[in-house]
Amino acid sequence: MASISLTVNKKKYQIDADPEMPLLWAIRDLIGLKGTKFGCGMAQCGACTVHLDGEAVRSCVTLLGRADGQEIVTIEGISDNTSHPLQKAWIELQVPQCGYCQSGQIMSAAVLLRENPHPTDQDIDEAMMGNLCRCGTYTRIRKAIHRAAEIMNG
Amino acid sequence: MKTGQKIKRRDFIRIVALPGAALFIVGYLDIKNKAPQIVNLSASAPGARINAYVFIDSSAGITIYNHRPEMGQGTFESIPMIIAEELEVDIAKVNIMASPADRKLYGDQMVVGSSSISGNFELMRRIGAAAKETLITAASNRWHVLQGDCYANDATVIHRSTGKKLTYIELAEDASRLSPPQNPKLKDPKDFTIIGTSPPRKDIPSKTNGEAVFGLDCSVKGMLYASVERSPVFLGRLVSYDDSKAKAVKGVKYVLKTQRNVWGHRREGVAVLADTYWAAAQGRKALEVKWDNGDLESWSTKKIKEDYKKASAQDGVIFEEKGNFSKVYDSAPVKIEVSYETPYQAHVPMEPMNAIVYAKKDSCEYWGSTQNPNGFRSQLARQCGIAEDNVTIHYTYMGGAFGRRSLTDVAEEAADLSMKTGMPVQVVWTREDDLTQGPFRACSLNVCKGALDSEGNPIGLEHKVICQDIRNQTGDDDRATDGIAGGINTDYLIPNMVIKGVLRKLYIPISYWRSVYHSTNCFAHESFIDELAVAAKKDPLDFRLSLLKNHERYTALLKAIAEKTGWYRPPQKDTGKGVAIVERSETFVAAVAEIAAKDGNVSVMKITVAIDCGIVVNPDIIKFQTEGCVVMGLTAAYKSGLTIEKGRVVEQNFNNYAMMRINECPEIEVIVMKNSYDPSGGGEPGLPPVAPALTNAIFNLTGKRIRELPFNLDMV
Numbered sequence: 001m002a003s004i005s006l007t008v009n010k011k012k013y014q015i016d017a018d019p020e021m022p023l024l025w026a027i028r029d030l031i032g033l034k035g036t037k038f039g040c041g042m043a044q045c046g047a048c049t050v051h052l053d054g055e056a057v058r059s060c061v062t063l064l065g066r067a068d069g070q071e072i073v074t075i076e077g078i079s080d081n082t083s084h085p086l087q088k089a090w091i092e093l094q095v096p097q098c099g100y101c102q103s104g105q106i107m108s109a110a111v112l113l114r115e116n117p118h119p120t121d122q123d124i125d126e127a128m129m130g131n132l133c134r135c136g137t138y139t140r141i142r143k144a145i146h147r148a149a150e151i152m153n154g
Numbered sequence: 155m156k157t158g159q160k161i162k163r164r165d166f167i168r169i170v171a172l173p174g175a176a177l178f179i180v181g182y183l184d185i186k187n188k189a190p191q192i193v194n195l196s197a198s199a200p201g202a203r204i205n206a207y208v209f210i211d212s213s214a215g216i217t218i219y220n221h222r223p224e225m226g227q228g229t230f231e232s233i234p235m236i237i238a239e240e241l242e243v244d245i246a247k248v249n250i251m252a253s254p255a256d257r258k259l260y261g262d263q264m265v266v267g268s269s270s271i272s273g274n275f276e277l278m279r280r281i282g283a284a285a286k287e288t289l290i291t292a293a294s295n296r297w298h299v300l301q302g303d304c305y306a307n308d309a310t311v312i313h314r315s316t317g318k319k320l321t322y323i324e325l326a327e328d329a330s331r332l333s334p335p336q337n338p339k340l341k342d343p344k345d346f347t348i349i350g351t352s353p354p355r356k357d358i359p360s361k362t363n364g365e366a367v368f369g370l371d372c373s374v375k376g377m378l379y380a381s382v383e384r385s386p387v388f389l390g391r392l393v394s395y396d397d398s399k400a401k402a403v404k405g406v407k408y409v410l411k412t413q414r415n416v417w418g419h420r421r422e423g424v425a426v427l428a429d430t431y432w433a434a435a436q437g438r439k440a441l442e443v444k445w446d447n448g449d450l451e452s453w454s455t456k457k458i459k460e461d462y463k464k465a466s467a468q469d470g471v472i473f474e475e476k477g478n479f480s481k482v483y484d485s486a487p488v489k490i491e492v493s494y495e496t497p498y499q500a501h502v503p504m505e506p507m508n509a510i511v512y513a514k515k516d517s518c519e520y521w522g523s524t525q526n527p528n529g530f531r532s533q534l535a536r537q538c539g540i541a542e543d544n545v546t547i548h549y550t551y552m553g554g555a556f557g558r559r560s561l562t563d564v565a566e567e568a569a570d571l572s573m574k575t576g577m578p579v580q581v582v583w584t585r586e587d588d589l590t591q592g593p594f595r596a597c598s599l600n601v602c603k604g605a606l607d608s609e610g611n612p613i614g615l616e617h618k619v620i621c622q623d624i625r626n627q628t629g630d631d632d633r634a635t636d637g638i639a640g641g642i643n644t645d646y647l648i649p650n651m652v653i654k655g656v657l658r659k660l661y662i663p664i665s666y667w668r669s670v671y672h673s674t675n676c677f678a679h680e681s682f683i684d685e686l687a688v689a690a691k692k693d694p695l696d697f698r699l700s701l702l703k704n705h706e707r708y709t710a711l712l713k714a715i716a717e718k719t720g721w722y723r724p725p726q727k728d729t730g731k732g733v734a735i736v737e738r739s740e741t742f743v744a745a746v747a748e749i750a751a752k753d754g755n756v757s758v759m760k761i762t763v764a765i766d767c768g769i770v771v772n773p774d775i776i777k778f779q780t781e782g783c784v785v786m787g788l789t790a791a792y793k794s795g796l797t798i799e800k801g802r803v804v805e806q807n808f809n810n811y812a813m814m815r816i817n818e819c820p821e822i823e824v825i826v827m828k829n830s831y832d833p834s835g836g837g838e839p840g841l842p843p844v845a846p847a848l849t850n851a852i853f854n855l856t857g858k859r860i861r862e863l864p865f866n867l868d869m870v
Contacts, residue, residue, distance in 0.1 A: 001404070018404075018432070025432045029379075034371035035364020037553070039504050040585045044808035047504055075364035087362040091354065094774060097782055098226030099361030100368055100504040100553030125817035132808060134504050134554050135226045136785025138819035140778070 004068045008033065009077025019065030023057075024048045026064050027074060035075040035103045039132070046131030049104040050074050056111040058130075075103035078110060086110055089148035097135035105131045109145050117153055119145060202326035204285040205334060206259045207237055207278075210326035216243050216309060219253035221260035222270045223525060224357060225503075225552035225559065226782070227837045228775035229270045231355040233278060235771055236271075239348040240282030240341060242306040243322070250356050255527030255547035264526040266560050266666060268739035268835025271771055275833045283338035285329075292328035293320045343769065343830065352774030357551065368553045369523030370508045374578040377510065378407055379431040380571050381438040381582060384423040386590055386802035389661045390445035392422045399440035400426050405433030409441070412570045414563040416593055416663045418628035421563075425571055431582055450661055451801040458798065459495070462599040462620045462658060466493070470618060470656035473636040477650030479603075482614040486605030488689055494602070494678035495862040497795035498803075499595040500811065501667055505553020506588055511568035512578035513537075517544040518569070519578075523552035525559040533562040537569045556786075557666035561593065589811055590803045594796060595667030596622045600678030605650075610690035612701065614650040617642050617679055619671070622664050623657050632657055641672030641736055641842050642679050645708065646701040662798070668786060669838035672738045676842030677791075677849070677863060680734035684850040685859065694850060695721055695733045707766050708735060711744040711827065715764040718825055719746045728752075729759075730855025734843035739835025741767040745784075745843035747851040756852060756870045758788065760821040763840050768831035777824045780840035784822045787844025789814040795864040 002019045005012065008031055015030050027036050027050065036059060039047030043058035050059045051073040078084050082091075086106050089095075096102045105128065112119055112127035119127070124145050133141070202210050209217040218237050222229035230250060238245045253260055286306050293311035294301040303314050309322045322329075343349070360366040385392075397409035408427040413420055426437035483489060510521040511534065518538045524530050527547045535542040552559055564581055571579040583591075598621035605614035619642075623634045634655035642653050667673065687697035695716055702708040712735070716722065719731065728751040735744045748760045761784045770776055793812045797804045805811035824840075849860040852870055860870070 021432045025430065028371075029373075029430050029432070033364070034367070037368075037504070038370060038506060038582075040808050042585075042807055042809065045504065045585075075362075079363075082359050082363045087359075090362045091358050094352075094355060094358060094778065096226075096358055096361040097228075097778060098224075098504065098552060098554045099357070099366050102361050103364050106362060129815045129817045132504065132813050132815065134502060134556070134786070134813065136782035136814070136819075137778070138785060138814075138816040139781060139822050141816060142819075 002065065004064055006067055006070070006072055008072045009074060015064070017064055019063060019068070021064045022060050023050070023062040023064050023067045023072070024059040027059060027072070033074050033076050037100055037103055039101065044132070045101070046108060047101050047104040049107040049131065051107060051111065056108050075107060078106065084110065085148040085151040086113065086144070088151055089144040093140050093144040093147060095137050095140040095144050097137055101131060101133045105133065105141055109148070112145070113149060113152060117149055119149060202330035204288060204326065204329055205281060207253070207281050208241065208285045210322050212323055214249060215247060216322060217249040217251050220250055221253040221263050222274070223252070223263065223265050223527060223549050223552060225265060225525060225555035227265065227270070227779060228355065228772065229265065230357045231353070232271060232771045232775055233274060235348050235353070236275060236278035237282035239346055240279045241286050243309045245348050245353050247309070252549065255531055255549060257528045263528055264560060266525060266557065268741070268837040268839060271833045272740060272835055275769070275771070279340050280338055283340050284334040287338050288329045288332050288334045289322050289325045291332055292325040296320065296325070296328065349769070349771050350773070352772050367550050368505050369521065369550050370505055370553070370582065372510055372521040372548070372550060373580070374510055374512060374521065377578040377580055378427040378429065378575065379434045379580050379582060380425045380427045380568070381431070381434040381584070382412060382423040382425045382567060382587070383438050383441050383443055384421060384587070384591055385445040385447060387445065387447040387450045388421060388592070388663060389419060389450060390447040392424065393444040393446050395424050395444065396442040399442070400437040403428070403433055403437040403440055405429045406437040408575055409437070410571060410574055412567050414566040416561065416563050417624070417665065419661070419663060421591070423567070425567070425581070427571060427575065427579065435584070447801060453660070453801045454799050455797045458597065458660070459599070465656050465658055466599055466601050466618065466620050468656045470654040471633050472652060472654050473639045474644055474653040475651070477614070479614045479616050479650045479652040482650045483603060483605045483616070486613060487608045488606035489603070490685055490689055491601070491603045492682065492685060492861060494600040494681060496598050496674040496677060497797070497863060498597045498662070499667055499790055499794060500589050500592070500796060501556040501558035502588060502811065502813070503552070503554025503556055503558055506585055507558070507564045507583040508580060509565040509568040510578060510580040511565055511572045513569055513572040516540060517546070519546045519548065520565055521548040521550070522565065523550050523555070523559055525552065525555050526562070529560070530562055530565050534565065534569055537566060538573065556668045557670070561665060585808065586806045589796070589805055589807065593663035593665035595673060596624070596664040598674040600675060602678060602682040604682060604686045606686065606690055610692065612648045612686050612690065615646070615648045616652045616654065617682070618654040618656065619675060620656040621658060621674070622660055622662070624664055624666060626657060627659065627664065638671050639675065640670055641675035641738065643735065643737065645705050645737070646683070647704065648701065668783070669738055669841040672736060672838070672842040673790065676734070676736045677845045680736070680843060680846035681849055681859070681861065684732070684846070684853065688853070698733070698735060707742045707831070711735070711742055711764045711766055714825055714827065715744045715746050715762060718764070718823070719748065719762050721746065730851045732847045732850025732852070732854055734846035734850060736839065736842040738839035738842060741765060741834040741836065741839040743839045743843055745840070745847040747847040749848070749851045749855055751855060755868055756855065758820040758848065760823065761788070761844060761847070762823045762825070764825040764827060765840060766827035766829065767834045767836050767839065768829065769833045770826055770828070771833060773826045776826050776836045779836045780824045781822050783838065783840030784844050785814050785819060787841045788848065790863065791845035791848055792864050792867045
């Protein structure tokens with residue numbers, strides 16, 4: 001057990017937990033933010049993607065100890081009032097089906113758009129290939145990322 | 155977890171008898187026990203029940219209860235759309251809320267077999283129309299005018315001659331005291347303003363901001379998390395276990411034997427229960443368990459294939475027969491006999507399996523994602539030895555299901571552990587549990603024989619399915635049921651045709667998987683029709699058209715897809731195309747795959763699907779369901795497949811049970827046919843023809859016939 005301090009969505013938390021515990025379970029079960037999802041536990045599906053100091057990481061394999069003192073953003077913190085261009089585009093193009101993987105999809109796409117405001121299809125494929133969607137929303141995700149880029153670039 | 159806003163009890167007890175429907179006892183709905191998904195229901199003001207589906211509240215407005223659990227198939231929107239159409243309310247302005255799990259109020263709520271719309275279209279229209287007429291009666295009583303002089307529009311009743319108006323909210327309390335009509339008049343479909351449109355789905359915003367609650371997101375005060383170690387050889391029996399190291403893990407509270415039933419087989423496990431999931435998972439890793447797997451470890455994919463091949467010599471059960479196949483086959487000038495093989499597949503919904511059960515002395519509650527809320531209620535009542543009325547099911551959105559969540563097995567484990575500890579327990583399966591424990595889509599061997607006359611006309615076809623039968627997995631009955639023949643098209647005008655099945659019984663559990671046996675049989679059947687077309691030296695699409703010339707819907711579909719894909723255009727160099735068709739859940743589908751050779755590899759360029767599901771409630775839902783079917787169909791064709799070694803599943807997680815990823819996803823186009831046939835299924839029918847359309851295209855491009863799935867696209 002160790003005392004770990006995290007900033008999640010700009011709020012500070014002091015957690016007493018096993019530093020070997022993956023960040024995912026700390027976010028979900030200790031902090032209580034359930035938007036970040038468990039899908040595979042081995043960084044294969046991307047459902048657990050969060051931003052750790054601005055980078056998209058798979059929280060299911062990121063040890064809590066590594067996140068100590070760092071800034072984390074989860075799907076709940078990506079915008080106020082569901083106003084991120086990606087969220088707007090996801091709603092406009094009606095992307096989600098079951099919706100379970102979409103937090104992770106949006107968190108990965110957010111980093112892509114920050115680094116590359118005008119992504120090509122190939123850029124999107126490369127940035128998003130770590131995020132599985134069993135419902136098969138890929139063609140809509142691709143369109144929605146282009147649309148979000150448009151919204152973002154005004 | 156989020157719970158529903160409390161709406162003050164209103165004691166309006168009414169019995170609504172709707173023709174063709176179950177009796178609906180309309181009364182107080184216990185809002186506090188609702189599933190957690192509520193859209194915009196902000197008020198705690200008094201409200202009035204118009205019937206079991208329509209609640210009108212003075213400040214929240216109109217709420218429609220959706221009784222079909224949502225797994226990504228869109229019923230959260232489409233079912234209320236049908237009610238709203240007849241109720242004359244703007245779907246954009248109504249709240250949608252999950253109804254309770256209650257067979258007496260809502261009939262069977264199980265979402266399987268693409269049946270939500272086909273099974274509820276008429277009923278939901280009557281529900282909406284009856285509620286509307288009741289509100290009109292309330293207004294006419296208030297005004298002392300004839301009902302026929304009033305009409306409803308946009309949640310308002312209007313008196314035709316004077317233009318007087320009363321809103322549904324103003325009328326709700328009066329209406330809730332009236333008996334709804336027995337035979338409400340339904341709208342003329344040409345006057346539909348909601349059915350046939352694609353309004354923004356109300357569950358979508360919550361699925362972009364983390365608010366949507368899935369089963370795994372629920373928690374109950376005092377809840378323990380359980381992770382269960384089970385024999386990798388499915389039916390292995392627990393010999394002994396040492397839990398001393400597991401119990402030493404901080405947070406671990408109990409280590410207990412547990413079990414679940416899957417289609418008549420009892421499957422055992424050792425559960426580690428802890429105050430966090432992480433501790434339970436760590437405790438499980440520290441368990442030392444001995445299993446007696448008997449001779450089951452001798453099973454492998456190779457042994458299963460050999461067993462199936464040997465079994466294919468059996469005559470089997472005849473499911474359907476016309477003419478005399480054997481006679482024409484024996485004397486036919488052209489004969490073909492080939493076999494097709496498909497593997498076991500896992501459902502792998504993105505949300506791993508889970509269930510919370512709190513079994514108390516006289517009551518029981520369940521929280522989680524289920525396709526089968528009434529079945530869960532019955533199961534938990536049986537297991538806890540209490541009346542069904544004392545079981546409450548809180549069903550959430552499902553993070554995918556594809557058939558897997560129709561089974562009660564995970565809830566059985568949670569109930570068993572809750573009864574043993576007296577605590578609420580959430581059982582959480584890992585992805586490895588999901589992939590190695592099943593149940594799975596059955597693997598199959600299909601043996602097809604065909605005969606052509608001297609002019610190339612098909613005169614005989616035999617299709618024999620060798621596989622396990624979901625409906626007959628235990629016991630001594632060695633006959634397959636006709637369920638295993640799903641997806642074999644008997645509409646083709648082939649004069650002598652016989653469909654047969656040979657049952658195999660194995661210890662490997664199988665169950666319903668999106669489109670079920672259609673997903674395997676259609677691959678074989680539509681590949682074989684293609685082989686017959688090649689033997690007859692005919693264009694495969696024209697060949698199908700000629701064999702379906704009396705079938706209006708297939709003909710329309712094939713012509714539509716031929717036009718959309720430019721089927722008859724001269725092919726470009728290094729490209730290929732293939733077609734396949736199916737009927738599933740009374741919906742007709744044609745798929746065309748377009749592929750290209752690039753740098754020595756085959757690349758899937760585009761999949762086009764034309765779907766005829768009769769009257770369409772929401773075209774975008776049909777489109778995205780079909781897009782999903784294409785991705786799942788392609789995945790099953792050339793990405794995923796389970797193999798068995800030493801009696802157990804080899805593939806453990808997404809690292810070796812490969813799913814299609816975004817970079818591999820081709821362009822997909824969906825054509826939704828327009829007609830006035832009764833509505834039929836939308837969630838599964840797009841899947842079966844995808845694999846054969848693709849393998850037929852590969853034959854068209856390369857001359858290589860693929861008869862075994864999954865195949866390696868890079869090796870074609």
